[in-house]
Amino acid sequence: MSLRVYNTLSRKKEEFKTLEPGVVRMYVCGPTVYDDAHIGHAMSAIVFDVIRRYLEYKGYEVIHVMNFTDVDDKIINRARETGQEPLKLAQYYIDRFMEHMAQLHIKPPTIMPRVSTTIDEIIDMVQTLIERGYAYESEGDVYFRVRMDDDYGKLSRRKLEHAVSSERQRFGDELKEDPADFALWKAQKSPDEPAWPSPWGMGRPGWHIECSAMARRYLGPTIDIHGGGTDLIFPHHENEIAQSESCNAAPLATYWLHNGMLQLRGEKMSKSLGNIISIDELLSQYEADVFRILVLGSHYRKPLAYDDEVMEQARRGLERLRGALRPPTGEKTEGPEVEALQEAVQLARERFEAAMDDDFNTAGALGHLYDLVKAINTARAAGIGGEPFEKAQSELKTLASVLGLQLETQARAASDAAPFIELLLEVRSTLRKQKQWDLADYIRDGLAKLGVQVEDTRDGSTWRWEKRE
RNA sequence: GGCGACGUAGCCAAGUUGGUUAAGGCAGGGGUCUGCAAAACCCCGAUCGCGGGUUCGAAUCCCGCCGUCGCCUCCA
Numbered sequence: 001m002s003l004r005v006y007n008t009l010s011r012k013k014e015e016f017k018t019l020e021p022g023v024v025r026m027y028v029c030g031p032t033v034y035d036d037a038h039i040g041h042a043m044s045a046i047v048f049d050v051i052r053r054y055l056e057y058k059g060y061e062v063i064h065v066m067n068f069t070d071v072d073d074k075i076i077n078r079a080r081e082t083g084q085e086p087l088k089l090a091q092y093y094i095d096r097f098m099e100h101m102a103q104l105h106i107k108p109p110t111i112m113p114r115v116s117t118t119i120d121e122i123i124d125m126v127q128t129l130i131e132r133g134y135a136y137e138s139e140g141d142v143y144f145r146v147r148m149d150d151d152y153g154k155l156s157r158r159k160l161e162h163a164v165s166s167e168r169q170r171f172g173d174e175l176k177e178d179p180a181d182f183a184l185w186k187a188q189k190s191p192d193e194p195a196w197p198s199p200w201g202m203g204r205p206g207w208h209i210e211c212s213a214m215a216r217r218y219l220g221p222t223i224d225i226h227g228g229g230t231d232l233i234f235p236h237h238e239n240e241i242a243q244s245e246s247c248n249a250a251p252l253a254t255y256w257l258h259n260g261m262l263q264l265r266g267e268k269m270s271k272s273l274g275n276i277i278s279i280d281e282l283l284s285q286y287e288a289d290v291f292r293i294l295v296l297g298s299h300y301r302k303p304l305a306y307d308d309e310v311m312e313q314a315r316r317g318l319e320r321l322r323g324a325l326r327p328p329t330g331e332k333t334e335g336p337e338v339e340a341l342q343e344a345v346q347l348a349r350e351r352f353e354a355a356m357d358d359d360f361n362t363a364g365a366l367g368h369l370y371d372l373v374k375a376i377n378t379a380r381a382a383g384i385g386g387e388p389f390e391k392a393q394s395e396l397k398t399l400a401s402v403l404g405l406q407l408e409t410q411a412r413a414a415s416d417a418a419p420f421i422e423l424l425l426e427v428r429s430t431l432r433k434q435k436q437w438d439l440a441d442y443i444r445d446g447l448a449k450l451g452v453q454v455e456d457t458r459d460g461s462t463w464r465w466e467k468r469e
Numbered sequence: 470g471g472c473g474a475c476g477u478a479g480c481c482a483a484g485u486u487g488g489u490u491a492a493g494g495c496a497g498g499g500g501u502c503u504g505c506a507a508a509a510c511c512c513c514g515a516u517c518g519c520g521g522g523u524u525c526g527a528a529u530c531c532c533g534c535c536g537u538c539g540c541c542u543c544c545a
Contacts, residue, residue: 028545031545038545040545042545072543156540156541157472158540227545228545230540230545231543233540234540236544258545260539261538261539261544261545263539266537270545293494297482298481303474303539309481310481312496313480313494314481316496317493317495320494326508355483363494366493367482367492367494369493370493374509377509378509381502381509382510435504444505448507454507455508456505457508457509
């Protein structure tokens with residue numbers, strides 16, 4: 001049983017082999033921090049979080065690097081509009097981003113470098129590229145000479161002729177030898193732009209070079225996995241490859257993984273289209289894991305449509321998963337039902353792993369988790385309890401946690417209201433024994449209005465919060 | 470215009486290197502349990518966008534058509 005991953009470079013699923021046994025070096029492109037993150041960022045972060053968790057589950061040590069682009073035209077413009085220091089503005093949104101990622105239960109990347117802290121490495125790479133003839137200086141700017149790179153376009157499968165002919169006329173084009181060339185370094189044009197001294201004067205890095213420099217500095221010339229959204233394939237990742245491979249004379253990454261775009265009302269959600277749902281908005285309406293269920297429910301490479309209906313479906317699905325963790329009602333620990341349960345556990349784990357091994361098929365894996373849920377519920381109904389039952393539940397929790405789902409909600413027990421609710425339920429049990437249904441129902445309905453769902457079983461009543469905390 | 474992806478039950482969606490009864494979830498209908506309810510469990514639905522073709526056999530391969538979406542400019 002071995003992992004296969006779809007590689008954008010070959011457009012095929014390939015056997016996963018790391019450069020160093022047992023260690024995965026993974027670089028994922030992070031956000032440009034000039035505004036709050038939206039649910040598209042959340043989707044991408046969850047996708048690579050799950051990939052990382054599964055690799056760790058399989059026993060790899062994962063060194064996960066994600067960058068923050070904190071030096072960029074948009075940040076500069078935003079800072080001008082709001083009268084702030086560009087780097088302070090960026091810092092504010094970096095803090096916000098990290099907070100959002102924590103709320104979404106994303107494991108923090110191992111290393112989170114920024115452009116502003118990688119300047120030396122960037123300058124070093126640009127200089128090497130110039131020395132090797134892959135780049136040239138032009139009035140304080142430095143450009144990459146695309147025509148020097150004979151396999152340019154191999155990731156996006158784009159012919160250079162096309163790239164050139166569709167290239168729009170932009171400011172600065174007259175400084176380039178060729179319209180397809182792209183900036184490695186930009187000269188400072190105004191005193192309010194962040195700038196650093198360089199052999200070409202004061203200036204700042206172009207967009208693509210930062211990732212090349214960070215990947216090399218923290219992970220070495222060749223990494224195992226390079227990830228990001230499909231929208232980054234061209235030009236960003238194509239240019240990263242051009243720079244890094246021309247500079248280091250080594251492949252930049254073995255596997256290129258790209259997640260599909262999140263769509264809203266049939267079109268891609270993006271800042272430029274203005275159809276944004278922020279992570280704050282998402283979390284004001286739904287629990288983080290509801291969104292995670294939505295993401296897990298379809299393949300990471302496919303586009304993902306977001307709307308209230310699918311979110312409601314995801315919410316119910318999450319409830320079903322959690323429902324399997326309710327305590328047993330009996331104590332039977334042997335018999336055919338126990339064997340059936342143990343078989344279901346075994347099968348669920350095997351199928352879960354087989355699905356995940358097939359290019360992180362989370363939707364399939366999740367389906368097998370639901371099979372286990374059913375087996376647990378059936379066992380509970382059959383009066384199974386004790387160790388076999390606990391083991392099944394703990395297996396479910398383990399597999400769910402590989403997907404980043406936290407099925408146990410501490411909120412219930414931790415609530416200040418718990419003792420009072422339990423007192424009410426005790427009173428209600430007495431009433432039920434006396435067949436005072438009106439009063440018993442009055443308490444149940446009253447609690448329901450407060451968001452507490454009461455459930456009666458043979459051995460007594462249980463309760464849970466119906467709505468999110 | 471160039472490159473690419475996708476189209477499976479009311480909705481989401483797995484399966485697509487061809488081969489037993491096309492996973493799973495949500496919604497809906499029927500039933501069991503229950504004082505009622507909730508939860509849970511059982512039963513019920515698709516021949517896989519459309520039209521051809523290859524094959525003993527196709528959702529899975531080939532051709533055509535229709536539709537949706539992405540990239541080609543900043544973007545996860």
